[in-house]
Amino acid sequence: MSLRVLAVASEAFPLLKTGGLADVAGALPGALAPEGIAVTTLLPGYPAVLRAVGEAPVVLDLPDRFGPARLRRAMVGGLDLLVLDAPGQFDRPGNPYNGPDGEAWPDNGLRFAALGFAAAEAALGLGFDAVHAHDWQAGLAGAYLRFAPRRVPVVFTIHNLAFQGQFPPELFGRLGLPPAAWGIEGVEYYGSLGFLKAGLWSADRITTVSPTYAEEIRTPQSGMGLDGLLRARAESVGGILNGLDEAVWDPATDPALAARFSAAEPAPRAANKAALQARFGLAPDPGAPLFAMVGRLAWQKGMDLVLEALPALLGAGGQLAILGTGEAALEARCRAAAAAHPGRVGAAIGFDEALARLCYGGADSVLVPSRFEPCGLAQLCALRYGAPPLVARTGGLADTVIDANTMALAAGCATGVQFPPGDAAMLASAVQRTAGLIRDAAAWSRLRANAMACDVSWRRSAAQYAALFRGLAAGHG
Numbered sequence: 001m002s003l004r005v006l007a008v009a010s011e012a013f014p015l016l017k018t019g020g021l022a023d024v025a026g027a028l029p030g031a032l033a034p035e036g037i038a039v040t041t042l043l044p045g046y047p048a049v050l051r052a053v054g055e056a057p058v059v060l061d062l063p064d065r066f067g068p069a070r071l072r073r074a075m076v077g078g079l080d081l082l083v084l085d086a087p088g089q090f091d092r093p094g095n096p097y098n099g100p101d102g103e104a105w106p107d108n109g110l111r112f113a114a115l116g117f118a119a120a121e122a123a124l125g126l127g128f129d130a131v132h133a134h135d136w137q138a139g140l141a142g143a144y145l146r147f148a149p150r151r152v153p154v155v156f157t158i159h160n161l162a163f164q165g166q167f168p169p170e171l172f173g174r175l176g177l178p179p180a181a182w183g184i185e186g187v188e189y190y191g192s193l194g195f196l197k198a199g200l201w202s203a204d205r206i207t208t209v210s211p212t213y214a215e216e217i218r219t220p221q222s223g224m225g226l227d228g229l230l231r232a233r234a235e236s237v238g239g240i241l242n243g244l245d246e247a248v249w250d251p252a253t254d255p256a257l258a259a260r261f262s263a264a265e266p267a268p269r270a271a272n273k274a275a276l277q278a279r280f281g282l283a284p285d286p287g288a289p290l291f292a293m294v295g296r297l298a299w300q301k302g303m304d305l306v307l308e309a310l311p312a313l314l315g316a317g318g319q320l321a322i323l324g325t326g327e328a329a330l331e332a333r334c335r336a337a338a339a340a341h342p343g344r345v346g347a348a349i350g351f352d353e354a355l356a357r358l359c360y361g362g363a364d365s366v367l368v369p370s371r372f373e374p375c376g377l378a379q380l381c382a383l384r385y386g387a388p389p390l391v392a393r394t395g396g397l398a399d400t401v402i403d404a405n406t407m408a409l410a411a412g413c414a415t416g417v418q419f420p421p422g423d424a425a426m427l428a429s430a431v432q433r434t435a436g437l438i439r440d441a442a443a444w445s446r447l448r449a450n451a452m453a454c455d456v457s458w459r460r461s462a463a464q465y466a467a468l469f470r471g472l473a474a475g476h477g
């Protein structure tokens, strides 16, 4: 019999996506099914989600703790969904976390407390064997379950330790948790209410999305204030690498590409490079090394380092296509770089799934110069779409890309280029090294073939999650 796991996430592809969490929450259920794990995903009832489920049957009426709320159940996009239909809380314009003005919703604490509460009620009321809570938005699920009459084991997965969900302590009184939950052994975090902290404290097992990040976050340098707790719980912390849904990310079938291609038939890829150059107003030069960067414009992702290394990129005859959205100052700097270097640098500011795919399928190399990266999906997409990535040697980037150093080139196993994180000068030389390799057609097509041969699927990791859930359900946490 299948084990029944309730996943709790604040976004899931294809219903709603602002970043990598959606890709993971959207893909894991399909990857776990062959492992005998049946995943039901609890999502907040955002407008897009409510539209998708329509008048799906109500399977649970929730106690009126945060306002009237009920759970609807439906199959959408291959996902078995439970939707938290809580009028006024999630059915608002804007993205899941911010209003149309770009500011965080002032009641985010209550909104995501309601999600955690609903998860616990669903786990207990609908008979799930385990809960898989993702990131701070689902952090209170475990806290509620800690005080529940029946034990339901919880796996908490950290997708990004930088987002901690901290709220004023006064919110605690609204949660309906017992007073015992307030404290270091509880949901309190440096005097505030910490959702991520609550998730880490209450979970039976903690995972993060790569083995290297799992080690990094136990150090003061990368632990973002939570390293002490993570060290104390070291026995329960592990890293399981993200994968990609190979059906969703497939250059042989992707309609967003100008031309479809595969490892066996890479030639049509050149048409995507030309299309990408055209989309970004870059010179139509098939020989110019074309770099692309796709991602949130935030300190984490290192776009500022790329702008610092831009003279080296241009000096090597390179071109740069930037697709991203985020901090206003960085957006402005990207636009300014494009304006200063017409035909050499192009910037598209916004979130555009189809254009992202063209970047992966058309660039020679994808830049992922993150200062830290729990796993990173951009480099996995780049490997799959034949754009050997240039990445910072950190977190999941260190775990998924083999640097084209002398030995790896001689052994024929390189899949990209690495440089030390946070160092613009080292990025500049790595860009020059990469441009040199791209100009060496034989060397680069070897790298590309290696990249496309990488197994970036969920297979290995799904087996690891499945073993974790089975162990917990059998009582050995």
Ligand SMILES: Nc1ncnc2c1ncn2[C@@H]1O[C@H](COP(=O)(O)OP(=O)(O)O[C@H]2O[C@H](CO)[C@@H](O)[C@H](O)[C@H]2O)[C@@H](O)[C@H]1O
Binding pocket: 018, 019, 020, 021, 023, 024, 159, 160, 209, 242, 294, 295, 296, 323, 324, 325, 350, 351, 352, 353, 354, 356, 373, 374, 375, 376, 377, 378, 379, 381, 396
């Ligand atoms: N402007 C844009 N237009 C279109 N698509 C865009 C885009 N900006 C980003 N994307 C897409 O969003 C996803 C980003 O995923 P990442 O894993 O690289 O980063 P993110 O920081 O969101 O995720 C966090 O969670 C994931 C999941 O665990 C971890 O891999 C990661 O390290 C962690 O920071 C990719 O699918 C990318 O193509």
